[in-house]
Amino acid sequence: MSKKKRVTLRDVAKQAGVSPTAVSFAYNAPHQLSQATRDRIIDTANELGYQPHPVARTLATGRTNTIGLVMPTGLDWILHDPLFSLILGEIGTVCDEEKMRILIIPAIGEVSPGLLATIAADGFVLFSIHRNHPLAKAVERTNRPLVMINGDESLAAPMFNVDDFNGAYQAAQHLIEKGHRRIAVGTIGPRQDGVIIPTYERRMLGYEAAVRDAGLPPSTLRPVFIRGLLSMAKESFEKIWSLDPRPTAVLCVSDVRALSVLNGARKAGVSVPGDLAVVGFDNLPDSAVSTPPLTTLKQDLPGRIRLALRALFGLIAEEGGDDEPPPLHITPMELEVRESS
C-alpha cells in the first residue's frame, strides 16, 4: 500500500498514442512538435499526473539544474544580513525563471578539500571570495563553469564587480570637502578564520587615496572594527564615539554598518549629521528611509546579479571552454548624498 507506481513518460506516450520521444519533446523541445500533438501530450500528461523524474533527467543530460552559491559567511549570518537577503532574493528570482535550483555553500570554517567536487552543481557563483580562500581553488579544480561577484580581481574568472575604489574615493572626498578632518572608518575586523572580503579591501584603498590626494595625513582616517549587525547599534556607535580625538564623521564599508551607527547615535542623542556625519556603501533599500536618510554609494545590484547569472548560464550551455580571457565587468558607483552627511 505504500508504493504507488510512478507515472512514467512511457505511460504518457502509450496513453497519448505517441512515441516516448514525442513526450520528451513536448517538454524539452516543444517547437519540434505540431501544436496539436503537443497539446494532446501535455493534456494526457496532466491527466495522468505525470511528473518528469529529475534524477533520470540528470543522468541522461548530465545536468543537475543546480548552481552552487559560495558565500563568505555562515548560514545564520546570510539569513540575517540585509545585503545578502537582497542578493539571495535576486538570485532566487532569476533561477526560478530559468528553473534552476540554488545550493548555498557557506565558505567558513573547515572546508573539506574534496567537498566541492562531489557537489552536484552545473556551475558556481562565488560571492565576495578572496584569492586566498581555499574554496577559490577548490572551485577552479572542479573545472565547472563559474562566475564571481564582488570578487578578487586577480582571479581568472568572469568577474562582476562594482568600482569599489572609486566609490570609496568619492565618499571620502565628499566628507573632506565638507570640512571633516577626523574621520572614523567603520570596517570589518580581521576574521578569526583569516577570510578576507575583497570588496572591503578595495574600499579601504579608495578612502586612503582620497585622503592622500587631498594632501591630508593618513591619520585623518581612523579604522574602527564594527560588526555588520543592526542589533549592534549601541556598541558600534560607542566604539566610534569614544575615539580620541572624537571624529566628526564616519565612513562605513557597508550600509548595514552605517545604519547601525546611525541608530546608535540616535539612541545616544547624538545628532546626525550635526555632531557626526555618516556615509555608507551599497544603498540598501532601508538606507533611503532611515532617520536621517543615509548618504551612500548607489549600485544596481540586481542588474549586476542578472548579468552574472546570464554569463554563468551561458557558460553552462556552451559546455566547451573557449579560451578567451574571462571578462571583467566593473560597474561604476554613484554617490547618493542624503541627509546623514
Added chain:
Amino acid sequence: MSKKKRVTLRDVAKQAGVSPTAVSFAYNAPHQLSQATRDRIIDTANELGYQPHPVARTLATGRTNTIGLVMPTGLDWILHDPLFSLILGEIGTVCDEEKMRILIIPAIGEVSPGLLATIAADGFVLFSIHRNHPLAKAVERTNRPLVMINGDESLAAPMFNVDDFNGAYQAAQHLIEKGHRRIAVGTIGPRQDGVIIPTYERRMLGYEAAVRDAGLPPSTLRPVFIRGLLSMAKESFEKIWSLDPRPTAVLCVSDVRALSVLNGARKAGVSVPGDLAVVGFDNLPDSAVSTPPLTTLKQDLPGRIRLALRALFGLIAEEGGDDEPPPLHITPMELEVRESS
C-alpha cells in the same frame, strides 16, 4: 579542456579484469566477493579515482539516501537555538554513520502543497509538528516512511516523545512543595502563523494539573510569553519581574527560556533562587554550568533521536508497509534539582 571524462564502474571492471557486477558488489555487498578480488577491485578503483555516481545509483535503487527533517521554525532560528543545535548534531552523527544526508525543511510561512511530494527524500522526521500543521498532512500524503519526535500524539505515525505532562507535573510540584504560591510560567506566545508546538501544550497541562492536585487555585500560575532567545535575557526577566503580584518562582517550558530569565535576573541584581526560583525543561548542556546551575527536567535526547532514526531506517529498508499500529514511545523525564530552585 573542461570536460574530464568521469571514471565509471565499467572502467574499474575492465582495469581489474572483473565484471561490472563484481565492482558493484565490492561496494554494496562485499561479503559476496572473495577477500582477494574485493581488495583488488577497491585498489584499482582508488587508483583510477573512481567515485560511484550517486545519481545513477539513485535511479537504479530508487533511494536518494536523504531524509527530510521537518522543523517548526525558520532556518535562522534553527541555527541559533541550542536545543535545535543539539538535535541537529545528533541527527547528523547518526546520518553520517548510515551514509544518509539530511535535508532541512523549515515548516514556516507558506508551505506549497505539492512541495513535499517533489522532495527527494527516502523518509521524513517530523520534529515538534502539530496535527493541524499543513506539513503533517502533506508528509502523510507522500506515502513515504516517517517518524515523529516530540510530536502530536493524536497523529498516526511512530512517535518518540518524552513524558511532557509528568515532567511538567514534577516541576510544578517541586516548586509548590518549596512553598511557592505565585508562579510565572515562561512559555511561547501564540505564533503569528498559528503553528502550535505540541510539547509546550502538554507541558502547560502538566503544570496546571499539579496546581489543581495541590488544591491551589488556577491563578497560582501566571503565563508569560517570552522568546526562546538567550539574547532576550533582559526583556524576558523584566516581563516576569513586573508581574503584579510579583512571582516568587518561574517555570519555563524550555531551558533556553529559563537560562534567559536567569541571566536577566543576574544582570538586574535579583538573587536566584532567593528572590526568584527558576525551573527549566530539557536539560541543555549549558544548564548544568549556568550561574546558578539550573533545576530542570532531564531526558536522554540523543538516545531518543537514535531510536527514532533507527525506526525510520527500518521502515525505509522494509519498504512494504506492514499494517501494525505505529508505536508510541514516551520516555519518562526526571527532575534534576540544582541550585536555581
Added chain:
DNA sequence: CTGAAAGCGCTTACAG
C-alpha cells in the same frame, strides 16, 4: 564466488 542481462526513466542524435 562470479558474470551476462535487464532495467531504473529519461534524452538525443539519427533516420525517415
Added chain:
DNA sequence: CTGAAAGCGCTTACAG
C-alpha cells in the same frame, strides 16, 4: 513533424 534505438552509470535478480 515523428519514431526506433542507444545511452547516461549504476543495481540486482538470475543463472552458473
